[in-house]
Amino acid sequence: MSEQALLRVDDIHKRFGGLTALDGVSMEVHAGRVFGLIGPNGSGKTTLFNVITGFAQPDDGQVVFDGERIDGLSPDKVSRKGLCRTFQASLNPQHMTVMENMLLAPQNQVGENILSTVLRIGRIREQEEESLDRAWDILKLVKLDHQVDTPAGSLSGGQKKLLMLGQALMLRPKLILLDEPVAGVNPRLIEDIVEVIRKLQRQGQNFLIIEHNMQVVRQLCDTIHVLDAGRVLASGATRETLQREEVLKAYLGR
Ligand code: ADP
Numbered sequence: 001m002s003e004q005a006l007l008r009v010d011d012i013h014k015r016f017g018g019l020t021a022l023d024g025v026s027m028e029v030h031a032g033r034v035f036g037l038i039g040p041n042g043s044g045k046t047t048l049f050n051v052i053t054g055f056a057q058p059d060d061g062q063v064v065f066d067g068e069r070i071d072g073l074s075p076d077k078v079s080r081k082g083l084c085r086t087f088q089a090s091l092n093p094q095h096m097t098v099m100e101n102m103l104l105a106p107q108n109q110v111g112e113n114i115l116s117t118v119l120r121i122g123r124i125r126e127q128e129e130e131s132l133d134r135a136w137d138i139l140k141l142v143k144l145d146h147q148v149d150t151p152a153g154s155l156s157g158g159q160k161k162l163l164m165l166g167q168a169l170m171l172r173p174k175l176i177l178l179d180e181p182v183a184g185v186n187p188r189l190i191e192d193i194v195e196v197i198r199k200l201q202r203q204g205q206n207f208l209i210i211e212h213n214m215q216v217v218r219q220l221c222d223t224i225h226v227l228d229a230g231r232v233l234a235s236g237a238t239r240e241t242l243q244r245e246e247v248l249k250a251y252l253g254r
Helices: 045-052 075-080 098-110 114-119 121-141 157-170 187-202 214-220 238-243 245-252
Strands: 007-016 019-029 034-038 060-065 083-085 175-179 206-210 223-228 231-237
Touching: 007 045, 019 045, 019 060, 019 231, 034 045, 034 214, 045 060, 045 175, 045 206, 075 083, 098 121, 098 157, 121 157, 121 187, 157 175, 157 187, 187 206, 187 214, 206 214, 214 238, 223 238, 223 245, 231 238, 231 245, 238 245
Parallel strands: 034 206, 034 223, 083 175, 175 206
Antiparallel strands: 007 019, 007 060, 223 231
C-alpha cells in the first residue's frame, strides 16, 4: 500500500479463557479519512479498542501507531503518543464540574508524579492558564461552554459523550477512537455530535469510530472495517461495504 497507515493492527489474537474474542485481526487506519469499526454485538470491537489503547494486552500480533510499535504500552503511554479514546459510558468523577474534568484530562492521562510537578513548579501557573484557555476553546467547539460549572453527573447522556471527546482533544491527539459516540443519545443531540465530529474532521482530526447507528456511520465514515466473530469480515468504502452480502448476513444473523 503506497499511503502509510497512521494505525496498523497486525494479526491480533485475544482470548479470554476458552473464548477467542479476536482471531487474527489485521486492519489499517489512514490519516485524512474517518474510519468506522462496525459489527454485531460480541464481534470484538471493544476488545480491539482495548488492545489498541493498552487497556488489554494481545496474546499475539502487533499494533503500530505513527510508525512505532505500541502493543504492550500502558494506556497513559499510548495517549502520550497521540492516540486517545472515549468510552461507551462516562468514567468521569460525576461530582466534579465540566471544567474540572477538562483540566484533569492531561494530568490523568500522562500520569504525572509529584516530583516532576515540584520540579517544574515555576511553570505551573503559565501551563494552567494555557490549559484553561484550551479547555474554553474546546468546550465552545463541543458546545459545552454554557455548562462549565455543571457537575458531570448532571449532564445528559449525549453531553457526557461530548465531554469525553473534549477531554480527549485536550491531549492534541493524532487519532481519536470513539466508542459508540451516539448510543443512547436523543436524536437532536445526535445531530450536534455528528456536526462536532465533522467539524473536527475538517480541521484535520483523525477518527476511528465504533457505532451501531448505521445512519450515523453513513454520515461520518468514509471507510469501514466490519468485524464478525473476532475476524475482519469486510473492509472498504462505507456505502459499498454495507451493501455486501456477507455484511448484511452478519447483521441479520445466521
Ligand atoms: P463488541 O464490542 O463487538 O460487542 P466485545 O469486544 O465486547 O464485542 O466482546 C467480544 C467477545 O469477547 C464477546 O464474546 C465477549 O463476551 C468477550 N469478552 C469481552 N471482554 C471480556 C472479558 N473481559 N472477559 C471475558 N470475555 C470477554
